[in-house]
Structure formats: C-alpha cells, structure tokens
Amino acid sequence: MGRLGHRLRFAGKKLLRMVLLLFGVSAVTFALMAASPLDPLQTNVGQAALGSMSPEQIAQLEAYWGMDVPPLERYLSWLIGALHGDFGTSLLYRQPVLTVIGQRLRSSLWLMLTAWILSGVLGLALGITAGACRDRWPDKLIRGYCFTISSTPAFWLALLLLMIFSVWLGWLPIGLSIPIGMDAASVTLLDRLRHAILPALTLSITGVANIALHTREKTIDVMESDYALFARARGERPLAIAVRHGLWNVALPAITLQFASISEIVGGSVLVEQVFSYPGLGQAAVTAGLGSDLPLLLGITVVTAALVFAGNLAADLLYGAVDPKIRRGAARS
C-alpha cells in the first residue's frame, strides 16, 4: 500500500461523498421547488396576459414549463440528463444552463475571488494582531469592528456603501457590471473593475469579521500554550515566537476557516449581487428561484455545492501538507 495507496483511498472516499452530496442537494432543491406555491405561468406571463389567451395557448405554455409532468418523472429525467452532462435549457434565458452558468460564473468569480482573498488575508492579519495584543487597544478596536460587522446584515451594508460612495460621493457606479448603454466591445477592464469594487468590498468586509475572530482565539491559545512559554524560557523574543511557532500553528485552523468561508461568500454574493444588480451567479439564482426556472436553479445549486465541496477538499489536502501528524501518519499506515 504505502503513501500512494492511502492517498487514492482518501480521494476515492471523498469523491463518493461528493457524488452523494450533489445528489442530495439536487433532490432537496427539486422537492422545495415542486412544493413551492409559485405558479410559473402567473409569475412569468402575468395574470392579464393569461386572461387574453386561448386554452390551447395556455396548455402549450404549461407544457413549456413542465407543469403537465409528475414531479418525480421530471426529476428523474433531469437526473439522467445531468448524468450525461446535459443540464437542460434555462426556461427564462432560453440558453443551455451550462452556458448561462458559465457566463454568470465568470463575472461572479472575480467578485468572489477578490472577496475571498481579501477577507482571508485581512482576517488573518487582524486576528493575529488582536490575539498578540490581547486586551490592549488594537485588540479592542479589532474586536469592536468584528462584532459590529458580524451583527450587520450583508445587504444592509451593501446599501450603506451604495449610498455613501455612489449616491453621495458619486465616486463609483450604482450597479451593474458595465456602464449602461455602452457597446460591449468598448467596455474596458477599468470599467469592469470600477463596477466590481463595491460588491467585492461588501463581501470582504463581512467575511473578515468571522475569520479575524476565530484567528484571534487561536492566536491567544498559541501564545498561552506550553510551547510558547518554553520558547520564551529559552530566550526567544515574542515576535520571533509569533513568527516561528505562532504562524504555523495558527495556519492549521486558518486553512479550514478560509476554505469553509467559500460557502459564506457564495451565500453572501446572492444578496450582494441583488443589491448591486450585478449580473452574477447569485443574481441568476434569485431570478431562477423566483421565476420557477427549475433547470437553471438546479444547475446553479449543483455547481455552487461542488464549489463549496471542492473548497473543503482543498482544505483537507492542505491540512495533510501542514500537519506532520497527518503527513507522517498517512505515510506510515
């Protein structure tokens, strides 16, 4: 067996778990949508338009929205298609689901990636600073900030930033990902960046709090640990201890936090993109949910679940690289 065998077994187990997770997530999403009281025709066509239609036309529309097929049958046909790589066609966008997701993901990815890196780096730095300066003013300041932000809803913060920077100061655009009424070809990278600043900032600000608070706790644990005391007893300076012993030991939980925060950022992006009318994956999810676009919603759910799962998997693998107990333990078994 040895190391490779262990790794393969580990990967196989994880893969199986991911398949089960995606299956479960899609089934739950479908069941919720099937139980939803929303009538797709009334929502998307409108009461007035429906009233002026002939029964044949209505029957045609019902067939388009799949209302004449029993739910279980619909789910199974979606599942079989999905297993073959065909996620169907979005009913609202009239494009293949994967194409829509691809487009949306591209604009969201920058947003989420920026927020993810920014909140991770800032959160780690603030957390370590607060932990090392425990109960002194930097700690109090950072903790105060974190508690305030943690208890602030992301959409409210988004509105606040929008008000200050777009409405009052007029520095940044109010919404969307590119300027209104501009030819797509003449949109510059700078335009895109300017539009992404506020949504990314909102996501980062909220993400920082959680990571900083957890990192602070861990830093305090490390600084009060027996080995930090012994390092001091052996004449090592506090700063050297924080770097030599603190960083690695804080890195372990920080990795978990950082990758677990992917789910929070994906979740947060749904609300934040809505506020900024930013045409990303989150906004598409809301549109699909409210408009009964089942194929698109299922596609988005499965893709984001896979994204979150991949994040946790990456954390597990990195853990093995950082923690010698896992690394050497794995090598031995």
Next chain:
Amino acid sequence: MPPILEIRDLSIHFVQYERGFRRRRLPVIRDLSLTIQPGQVVAVVGASGSGKSLLAHGILDLLPYNGQMEGSILYQGEPLSPRRAEQLRGDEIVLIPQGVTYLDPLMKVGDQIRRGRKDPDSRARCTAALQRYGVGPEVEALYPFELSGGMARRVLIASAVVDRPKLIITDEPTPGLDAKAAGRILGHLRELAEEGAGVLLVTHDLELALTIAHRVTVFYAGETIEEAAAQDFSSSAGLRHPFTRALWRAMPQHGFHPLSGAQPYPGTVDTGCPFAGQCSRCRPDCVQTQRIPLRPWRGGAVRCLFPEEEASS
C-alpha cells in the same frame, strides 16, 4: 562566592476581576525563601496545586499576564530584574519543563533544540547534547508526537544543556516514567549539579527528590512550611513541621500512613496556620495568630508555633 540563586520573601498573586469590576488578589505563593549554592540540588516539594510550577515560571519572569510578584530574587548576588531575567533565560538560566506539550507540535525536534540556528557549530552542539543522554541524531528529524515519554524528557534535558547553564530549573521531571527511567533522569540532574550548576527541582515526589537533593523546601498551600537538609529525612525525628513528618510517614518504606483531609487552596486561609485543618497537634493559638513566621530551627527553618522537638515522635 555568592549563592547562584537567593529568593527572599517571594509572593506571587493573581489579579482577578469579579463580576467584571471588583479586583481581587488571589495569592498562590506566600513568603517563599530559598537559597541555591553552586553544585547544589534544592528540591521544592509540595502537592499538586500548591503553586510550585508558578515558582519556576516566576523566577524566569514568565508569569501569566495577570500574575504579579513581590519579594526579591538575587541571581549570583545581584537582583534578577525582569530585564536581566530576559537576557539570561535560555543561556545561563534554563528551564526543563514537564513534558512533550512544551515542544512545538509542528516543528522538528532538532530545529527546536537549536532555536532556529543552522550553523555547523549549533548543529554539532545539538547532536552532542542529545548524544549525552543516549538520543541518536536521527531523533532530530522527528516531530514531538513521534517521541516516547522518556525520550521526550531526555530531549527536553538536552535542550537545556546545549549552552552551559549555571542555574537549572526543572519542573516535575519524572511523572509518567517508570522507576528506572525516572532514576536515570534524576541522575542526569545530579550530574549537572556536580559540574557546578545549581539545580532547582520542583516536584511532588518527596521520595524521588531525596535521592538527589541536598536541601528540601516543603510547600503547603502556597507557603514554605519547612526548609531542611536531605539527611534530616533519614528519620522522622530530624524533621520540624507536623506536615513534613506526615509526609515522611506516608512514604512506602515508613509505613505508608496517609494523612486525612485535604490541603486548602492557596489564599483561602487568611489567618493562622494553613495546616491547622489537618494537624493532629493543632492548638487554639495556631488558628488565632495572624501570621506565623518562618523561623530558623535546628539548622533548618519551620513555619510552626510549636515545632516538633527532636525527641518527640
């Protein structure tokens, strides 16, 4: 030649906040005095929770952030200020801690012993120090979780003697080891003393302490209650305090008689003798006297109003 270490009336207390606002002082060590000469092993013996570890940390100025210290500590005849302690610790004054949790779990043993230095000289001295305790150079590449209990203890001792220390403070060096391994560790400590270092041995195990110590300080509820030479323990009659005699009688070879009752937590007894609750010879004066001083008595010292006479049993 001045003593290596001289501690006079050392008290350590913690400041706690009750319900957030009221400050409370929680004393853990009161009026401790001891002297260590070069080449001497001095044992501080007391039950768990009597504040012994804090004594070790206090000397090195490593108390937790809410810990405060009063009294004087002289190192080689000069006051050991926090600044001086910071300069000396790790080089002249070293700590041998209790166990493997004092090693960074994510760093290889060799890197920790060398304190990050990578030059050939440091490497050679690290290997030599480990060699001295029968630990091979391959151990340098191991992580702490890969060491056995006895191996970890030897690594910790090796880490202390890489630079020739003058004062060695060791905190419970033997728990978890079998008698043979414990004996070997104590032998190493004795050897370091014979080379001229002063050794402060903090332990709960009187029997083991007596195998290498020259002088013994007995701790009870955060107070020194007796200071004696090791040979005073050869018979119960040589001892001065009722608690020390009770400790002596509790040793396996002296009948294994346990002492009933429990030690009060440090700081819970404000007036009178802290041992009053467990003492068979307790008199009204023992409880009413404000503060019983530690006083010289038959070549040692005792904190008792009615110390044991040589003749009584």
